[in-house]
Amino acid sequence: MSTPVNQGENIRSLRAETTSSDFTNELIARDSSVFFHQTLSSPVFNVVTKAEGAYIYDGEGKKYLDLHGNGVHTAGYNNPQVIAAIQKQITESLTFAPRRFTNLPAVALAEKLVEIAPEGLNRVLFCPGGSEAIEMAVMLAKLYTGKWKTLSYYGSFHGAGFQAVSIGADAHFREGLGPMMPGAIHLELPDYYRNPWGWTDQQQIDDEYLRQLSTQIAHNPEIAALITEPIFYNSTVPTRYYWEQVKAICKVQGILLIFDEIYTAFGRTGKMFAAEHFIPPDIIVIGKGFGGGIVPFAGIIGREELNVLEHKSIGHYTHEKNPLCAAVAKAVIDYVETEQLVAHAQKLGQYFRSGLEALQHEFALIGNISGLGLNLAVDLVKDRQSKARATEEAQQLMAFCMNRGISFKLIQGNILNLKPALVITQQEIDLVLETLREGLRALN
Template sequence: MTFRWAIFGIIKAIYMRTPPSKEQGDINSTDERRKYIESLDAETRHWLEEDAKYFLHQALSTPVMNVLSRTEGPYIYDLAGKKYLDLHGNGVHNAGFSNPDVAAAVIAQLNEQLAFTPRRYTNLPAIRLAKRLIALSPQGLDRVLFCPGGSEAIEMALAIAKQITGKWKTLSYWDSYHGNGFQAASVGGEEHFTTGLGPMVPGAFHVEFPNYYRNPWGLTNETEIDELHLRQIRVILQRHPDLAAILGEPISATPVVPSAYYWNQVRELCDRQGIFLIFDEIIEGFGRTGKWFACEHYVVPDVLVLGKSLGGGVVPFAGILTAEKYNVLQHRSVGHFTHEKNPLCSAAGLAGIDYIDKYGLVENSANLGEYLMQGLRELQLRFPIIGNVAGKGLHIGVDLVKDRGTKERAVAEAERVMYHCLEQGIALKVIEGNVLTMRPALCITRDDCDWILDALGKALTEVFED
């Protein structure tokens, strides 16, 4: 293990000079992470060392925390055979890991000897997936374009907005993540993905996302908070009439859940000034928030960006939905990706959607989300460390605080809670340093929810009593 701990020492020394952002997740250089690694069996530690030897090291990934042997339904299993209910899944597992219907569709597509279609040709799986998405989506989203990943889908959405409006500036939100492509990182609101890269794509303005629990004015009235956030947008619009698009997640990844009033006002501003409203639902789409698409809680965007679970939890795939009236760029190519109409990915995506529909997983997300939220609110009554519980469907965040009055983030405590839960087989993710995020597969059961609540209660007892 000498090599392993040498790596930890080097990384920790670097981090002490430039502390990494915890906005996107729990970092891999803490003492709690080191203790967790030491608790693993010898075979797992061996493979962790092997992994660390060959992959580039990054604050939020390599070195990694464990080695998985398989993933199935809402669960993941490590090399030692321990089972975890995974509440992160990188957002790809709405239909469950290793979904049998998706796997069968992929195998069938491979057996048909149509796993790839060169550009200039199409195929039936791609057409069928496009038709299915249009049928599912809110009325008015009638055209589709696919690509390999979410960052590329963001690029396509912004390209369409800029080409059609003839304008080039954008407005998006601080603390948001839209991918690591240069423009996707530019419109994203996290310095972790831009610092050190030099000049980014120009014209990318940012405002604060409406946050009712952590608003900077200490207000409690939602409409008053909304108006102050909307004022930030209006000020930028007054000074930058060449704005092409406003881009945001309808419900943030934290999650923060804006009011309907907020997005209605943004929609009106966009309509009035000829600006595209682009919703990034790479995480929130396909039933995550208790509806097929999170925008159904609010308004219809000009472009809806999808990814992650679009690949059925098996293959990487993403894309956009937009309106028929924007199908006017035949003289340009805003996508032009090699896997633009990949039949294997399309077959997986269609099978994943059909599975979610067949087994009522959107409704399950809404119902169990409310059940889980109620249980978390009951824990909030018992534990003052829980400052806030927020979410829609199975897209939930628990904000841990040192003091409910000051709302100081309980960063160290959140990490300890995460590892206590991990010991009990519940794999949470911490973002923003102190928010426990819960995004399980939509196929979980009420028993799984009770497991989450029981494990969290025990973990909070351990940390709170310390």
């Protein structure tokens, strides 16, 4: 997941076009006066007073269909089934378990994950957040293989911890910190739309990126793991062939393949795990929606053969087996299953994409559409020949939609990142499509 560019401009633009009450203005000022300032989180452009279903509400009571949600709104905000699980756990007076003790909610959650995970992944470990889960996965790979280097992709984001930032290679999070973690090696992100050679044949493109992968491995012994999202942060979907070849190369070289599914797990792409579109990795990292948008919770799911670290602690977290968090996560998975949200995401994702493709035929500003399920992206361009990024137009369109109750974020400055709660309805998708159409017309 990459950070958007020109976030300060985005905030100023959105605030300028938003009518705010005294309550909202005062709370924003109080926020600015006490939090450390950092782009992407503080100062802010608005206030949230309620989050429910697929919507967030601001200080004036206006609701926004949230197509961002930081990825936590898989089952919808304040899902009643998840709330009931919390209430039950609190009533039973079991909200924490010290390390070296187990509890029923944690074990039941672990068993459920093993049941639904891709074949061969049958060991789990939990932690408070996605950054820590990445750390656990990488430490496991290093200790298991006896190697210390990593491979990952330029521009990606895998968390805010120092090792995760080093692996992620997003310049926004690295600049000014001095030397990063030794051995963090990076690859070009496969790009079928804007690759530097102007190629359109997918296998030709795949083979060139695979050649680069093999070259890096040949010149860098001691690689423990390749860490990547199975579907990239900008919703680029690599081919099955690409991931099959990557896994084959890694297996020959004794490199573990780690899929970061913090954003995509639990139905978002039309499969329970995005890996199911391709191949099973050695380790899957989960988070965000895993905690139901209520508690922070994350973890890893890996192969039985990796269970060889009885003498080490790679996830020594206070809330490793927190029963309250486990009850929430189990309720999220149960809701996804009982409400058939995986199939729902697949069906509505196809509907959403078809609607976006209709807009693409209507507006030359739309250069490319990518993604699977309810994990979609729209790439806005100055013109389709040069594919120059239409960053100003993207910011204007985002502000237009925000003022009409549709919230999303931008990636790489010009890509509309469209990831709604999986409880979104067809009627709500129609509203998004019509709002985008009106906004695109206003730009012409």
